[in-house]
Amino acid sequence: MKYKLLLSGSVIAIGFMALMASSINEREDERVALNKVPVVADKIQHKNEEWSRYFPRQYSSWKKTKESSEITDMLKEKPQLAVLWAGYGFAKDYNAPRGHYYALQDNINTLRTGAPVDGKTGPMVTACWTCKSPDVPRIIERDGELEYFTGKWAKYGHEIVNPIGCADCHSNTTGELSVRRPHLDRALQSAGLPTFEDSTHQEKRNLVCAQCHVEYYFQKTEWTDKNGKKKVAKVVTLPWANGLTAEGAEKYYDDMGFKDWTHKISKTPMLKTQHPGYELYKTGIHGQKGVSCADCHMPYTQEGSVKYSDHQLQNPLNTMDRSCMTCHRESEKTLEEIVSKKYDRKDQLHELAMDNLAKAHLETAKAMEAGATDAELKAIRADIRSGQWKWDYAVASHPAFFHAPEETLRLLAVANESAMQARLGLVAVLAKHGVTNYSAPDFTDKKKAQKLAGVPLQKLVDAKKKFKATLEKEWQKQAIKNGNLNMKYRKGVDQESSYF
Ligand code: HEC
Ligand code: HEC
Ligand code: HEC
Ligand code: HEC
Numbered sequence: 001m002k003y004k005l006l007l008s009g010s011v012i013a014i015g016f017m018a019l020m021a022s023s024i025n026e027r028e029d030e031r032v033a034l035n036k037v038p039v040v041a042d043k044i045q046h047k048n049e050e051w052s053r054y055f056p057r058q059y060s061s062w063k064k065t066k067e068s069s070e071i072t073d074m075l076k077e078k079p080q081l082a083v084l085w086a087g088y089g090f091a092k093d094y095n096a097p098r099g100h101y102y103a104l105q106d107n108i109n110t111l112r113t114g115a116p117v118d119g120k121t122g123p124m125v126t127a128c129w130t131c132k133s134p135d136v137p138r139i140i141e142r143d144g145e146l147e148y149f150t151g152k153w154a155k156y157g158h159e160i161v162n163p164i165g166c167a168d169c170h171s172n173t174t175g176e177l178s179v180r181r182p183h184l185d186r187a188l189q190s191a192g193l194p195t196f197e198d199s200t201h202q203e204k205r206n207l208v209c210a211q212c213h214v215e216y217y218f219q220k221t222e223w224t225d226k227n228g229k230k231k232v233a234k235v236v237t238l239p240w241a242n243g244l245t246a247e248g249a250e251k252y253y254d255d256m257g258f259k260d261w262t263h264k265i266s267k268t269p270m271l272k273t274q275h276p277g278y279e280l281y282k283t284g285i286h287g288q289k290g291v292s293c294a295d296c297h298m299p300y301t302q303e304g305s306v307k308y309s310d311h312q313l314q315n316p317l318n319t320m321d322r323s324c325m326t327c328h329r330e331s332e333k334t335l336e337e338i339v340s341k342k343y344d345r346k347d348q349l350h351e352l353a354m355d356n357l358a359k360a361h362l363e364t365a366k367a368m369e370a371g372a373t374d375a376e377l378k379a380i381r382a383d384i385r386s387g388q389w390k391w392d393y394a395v396a397s398h399p400a401f402f403h404a405p406e407e408t409l410r411l412l413a414v415a416n417e418s419a420m421q422a423r424l425g426l427v428a429v430l431a432k433h434g435v436t437n438y439s440a441p442d443f444t445d446k447k448k449a450q451k452l453a454g455v456p457l458q459k460l461v462d463a464k465k466k467f468k469a470t471l472e473k474e475w476q477k478q479a480i481k482n483g484n485l486n487m488k489y490r491k492g493v494d495q496e497s498s499y500f
Helices: 002-035 056-067 080-084 100-109 135-143 183-190 201-210 246-255 277-283 293-297 316-323 332-369 374-395 405-432 446-452 457-469 471-481
Strands: 217-224 230-237 300-303 306-309
Touching: 056 100, 056 306, 080 332, 080 446, 183 201, 183 230, 201 277, 201 293, 246 374, 277 405, 293 316, 316 332, 332 374, 332 405, 374 405, 457 471
Parallel strands: none
Antiparallel strands: 217 230, 300 306
C-alpha cells in the first residue's frame, strides 16, 4: 500500500515536472519568437501589414485603434473656439482626436488642409504630414530632411498614405523602440536633456510619443540643394530651449518676434499652441513618479502564456484593470469619479477663460471701429496674446486635466487674469472714444461664431469635396501603382468628417 502510494505520487510528480518543463519551453519559444530581430526591409517598412507576419499580436491590437472612430466636432461643442481662432485654420474645422488608424485620413479630410489642385498649391506646407504616417521617416530617409520640409503639403499626397504605425515607433532593422524623426533629438539637446539613445528605457516609452504629442512650430530654414538650387524649408521645431513649460515656450516665441497669425477680429499677433501633451504630462504626479505613457496607454496583456504590450492606444479608462489597478488600490468606480471631478473643475475655468478672451477680441474690434490707435491697443493686445497662449496650452492636449491637473488649472487661472486685464483696459479705451455700453455679439453656436470669424464654410466644403473627387483620387491611384497603398485600409473611412 505504502509503495503503491509512493509510486503513484512519483508518477504525478514526474508528470507535473514534464508539464512544467514543456510550459517553460513554450514560453522560451515565445520569448525567442518575440525578440527575434525582424528585418522588415526598408522598402516595405512603412506598410504596417508587412509587420504582422512577425508580430501578429501587436499588429492585431494596433489595428483596433480603428474602434475609436467617433467624430466630435469641437466647434459645435465649444463655439467660442471659432472666435478665438478667427483668421486661422482651426476656426474652419476642428475635431477631438480619435484613433491613430484615422490620423492620416483625418488630416486629408479636415478643411484646414484646404483643397489643393496640384502638387504646388497650398494652403499648408509639407510639415503638416509629419505626425501622421510611417511614410514620413521613409521620405526623410529617401529625400533628406530639408527636401522633405520644402514645398506645399500636396507635394507628398501620393507618397504619404499609411496611417501611424510600427515604423513610427520601432526600428525596422532591430525592432527596438526608436524615434524616426530627427526633430525630437534636436529639441532634447536644446533643452539640455539626454537624447533618445541616452535616455532610460522607461523614458523611451514616453519619447516615442513625444515625436508627435508635443508643442512645435515650423522654423523657416534657407538651404541649397545638391544642384545648387536655393530653397526654403519649414522645419518642425520644438521651442524647448528655455525649458518644457508654457512660459519658456512663450519667451522663446516672444524673443524671436514670432506669430502664428494675425487675429482677424482684433488684429492681435497670435500664437497657436499645438498639443504639448508630453510637456504637461511631465509636470503631473504620474510623470514625476516615472509612470510612462505606455504604462497606461499600452498595458501588458496576457494571452495564454504570452505577455505583450497592448497596441490599441486609446482612453485608458477603457482598460482600467490593466492600466490603473496594477498600482492603485481604490475601486475602479472611485478612481473614475476622481478623474471625472478633475474634468469638471477644468471645464469651469476653461469656459470662463474662453468667454473672456473671445469678448476681449470683439471689444478690441469695437475700439478700432471707434477710432482707437494701435498704440492705445498695444498693451491690450499683448495681454490677449499671452492669455490665449496659456489657455490654449492648458487645453490643446485635451486630457491635460488628468495628466497634469495642477498645471492645467494654474495656466487657466493666469489666462483668465490676462483676459480680464485686457478687458479692463478696453473699458477705458472704449470710453475715451465715446463707447460706454457696448456688449459683444452672441457667439453661442457654431454658425454665429463662424460668421463673426468670417469663415465661408460652404465655399470651403464645396472646394474640399471637389478635391476629394479629383486630386485625392489621383494620389490614391499613384500610391497603389507604386505599391505603397493597400486600399483595404482606406475603405469606408475616407468620407468621415464633421461636414459630410
Ligand atoms: C507619428 C505621430 C504620433 C505618435 C508617434 C503617437 N501619436 Fe498619438 N496621436 C497622433 C495623432 C495625429 C492623433 C490624432 C488622430 C486623429 O484624431 O485622427 C493621436 C491620437 C492619440 C490618442 C487618442 C486616441 C483615441 O482613441 O481617442 C491617444 C490616446 C494617443 N494618441 C496616445 C499616444 C501615445 C501614448 C503614444 C506613444 C506610445 C502616441 N500616441 C504616439 C499622433 C501620434
Ligand atoms: C506609438 C508607438 C508605437 C507604435 C505605433 C507601435 N509600437 Fe510596438 N511598442 C511600443 C512601445 C512603447 C512598446 C513597449 C516597448 C518596451 O517597453 O520595451 C512596444 C513593444 C513592441 C514589441 C515588444 C513586445 C511587446 O509587446 O512589448 C513588439 C514586438 C512591437 N511593439 C511590435 C509592433 C508592431 C508590429 C507595430 C505595428 C503594428 C507596433 N509595434 C507599433 C510603441 C509602438
Ligand atoms: C497614469 C496614466 C496615464 C499616463 C501616464 C498617460 N496617460 Fe494619456 N490618458 C490617460 C487617461 C486616463 C486619459 C483619458 C482622460 C479622459 O479624457 O477622461 C488619457 C488621455 C490621453 C489622450 C487623449 C485621448 C482623447 O481621445 O482625448 C492622449 C492623446 C494621451 N492621453 C496621450 C498621452 C501621452 C502622450 C502620454 C505620455 C506623455 C500619456 N498620455 C500618459 C492616462 C494616462
Ligand atoms: C505604475 C503605477 C501607476 C499606474 C499604472 C497608475 N498610477 Fe495613478 N498614481 C500613481 C502614483 C505613484 C501616484 C501618486 C500618489 C501616490 O504616491 O500615492 C498616483 C496618483 C494618482 C491620482 C491622484 C493624483 C492627482 O493628480 O490628483 C489619480 C487620480 C490617479 N493616480 C489615477 C490613475 C488612473 C486613472 C490610472 C490609470 C489610467 C493610473 N492612475 C495609473 C501610480 C500609478
